[in-house]
Amino acid sequence: MYLYNLYGLIIMTYQEISHHRLVSQKLYKSTQCSPQEIVRHLGAMQAQDYAMAKWAIGSRCDSSEKTIEEAINSAKIIRTHILRPTWHFVASDDIYWMLDLSAPQVKRFTTSAAKKYGYDDKKLDQANAKIEKLLYGNIHLTRDEIMQELNIKKTSSDDFLSAAIMMNAELDGLVCNGKMKGKQITYALLEERVVKPKTKLTKEEALAKLTKRYFESHGPATLLDFSWWSGFSATSCKLAINAIELQLNSVEIENQKYWFGNNSSTADNFRESVHFLPAFDEILISYKTREASILLEHQSKAFTNNGIFKPIILENGKVIGTWKRTIKKDYTKVETNFFNETESHKKAILFEGIKAFENYLETKIVIE
Template sequence: MTHQEISHHRLVSQKLYKTSPFSPQEIVQHLGAMQAQDYAMAKWAIGSRTDATEKEIEEVINSGKIIRTHILRPTWHFVAAEDIYWMLDLSAPQVKRFTNSAGKKYGYDSKKFDEANAFIEKLLSGNNHLTRDEIMQELNIKKASNDDFLSAAIMMNAELDGLVCNGKMKGKQITYALLEERVSKPKTKLSKEESLAKLAQRYFESHGPATLLDFSWWSGFPPTICKSVINAIELQLSSITIDNQQYWFKQDHTDADNFRESVHFLPAFDEILISYKTREAAILQEHQSKAFTNNGIFKPVIMENGKVIGTWKRTIKKDHAKIETQFFNETETDKKQLIFKGIQSFENYLETKIVIE
């Protein structure tokens, strides 16, 4: 394996070649956690790895087989229902530092957060799914001018405490529901060491080849802890050193026979970019500012043979979806037509006509 081949291997490990059929929940469980603050794009992150339509993925999320909540880093992720409790037990204490800090600005300490939790539990009990605005109205918390940070901190704290998660969509509005009414608590709990080992192995098998610092960034745990857990599971992984940098990946990782010419129109915040500390394997340094910003805003990208060659955006119309593209380099019309064949899976996913402009 060479440094230039890393991105190809990641396409395999992240199931973007779609060599076998997987259900939406199987894709989420395979990847461990998929960043999901942009809900529409996060659904396509699943869709780009399966043959499921957007409606089918929405049904799986509404059913509670896939949970959307704050976990790992302080942002939303999709997590499989089977993983939600052990992953929350592991990562919630570190993420709660952010909610505790935000709460202090509004006079919220642990006691006030607990009081809010108790009220929210009564409010949502009996499979009562409510939007954040509806919950805040009952808590008598009015929207503030500074982006409503207090309500966000209250609900994130409730998520991290394992009280709430996403409920069923109410039209186009996201709701909250009680987690235990959606997913039953397991009878046994993993130790922190067991959970860390499980998380690390899941990451390297689904995102590898990846480095210690990649795992540290993705998991939110400091490099010292990540180094210890890699040492504990290294016999279950394979590794290769390239340019004095060690990359870890699954033991039975398939070789170049799996590679093929490919074009992918991938969503904003897709794991293929956001789950690594550095992204040079997939996108040239000179183009990175066109695909993501320093403050963490990622655009939808076009990948050809494992390399990002441009960005795209979609606008949903009444009877079609409009796709606009921006390539990093001048691209011939004939080649564009070949590249645009890569949008076919998005058309199938949306179940509507695609118009490219």
């Protein structure tokens, strides 16, 4: 249950914030959800590490990696560049309004990168026209195959150009991920994979929708957390929060206001939990500051200043170590690194949390 002070305001500690985030981010698996429902709930899930991003979905539902792969191949889940200049998973229901909202701000990065290689807006439009012809008729091609047709050679410098060209095509709503070709990612025409809606949201409506989605699925979180996650300025985010303020709850800790959904259940009592979460998981990366989930002294062990996030071990909402997996022929090897000295009997309890990953992979896990 929530506690209230004399002024009727909700009182919450950092420990309680980390617990509520487990609930809002669906890590307690209190209800059965499909992979696409998990992605829709979270709005957008960072997905540059494709294998780990699939586990970010799998850790929140009981689906296997194969089932999640099927949802991506069938375009129930789209992998594209959105919100910030990085890969995200987004539900097919959300792809068009979210692109309309965020593409203009992300395109500033892609057009700037393309200009360094002699590609202005006109040349990018010409590339789009050629890509559309190549992929028309439900053709799915890898980036290398597309670049070969565009006569762009595969060199280290041209690789940045090809990335900018394809990202621009994604942001223009032309392409998205196609079906996997073995282990290779392909591109396909977005409108051949997801039917375009007849109506469009205004920018204000879309930003209000994104704001509500974020705080309901990631809250309690701050204005700056939302600004970081969405890529929008703090000023724009503040206006969006003000517009839907009555649809949210808030709590203040050390002069910082945290927002969360009105539909947050007060019946979700604390329970012991261990989660082996992937690199770049939303539980850390979707917040500007992360003191609610990981002690300052341990942060450099879990993520770097240049934005590389490691797979983490979460106990009762707190990061207690990192892990890595190595896929073998008949099993998967998991190695752990706990921040503090951990006794063998405690490790045995913690390792129970890896069973979810074993079920997801549908293969044996060996811990070393």
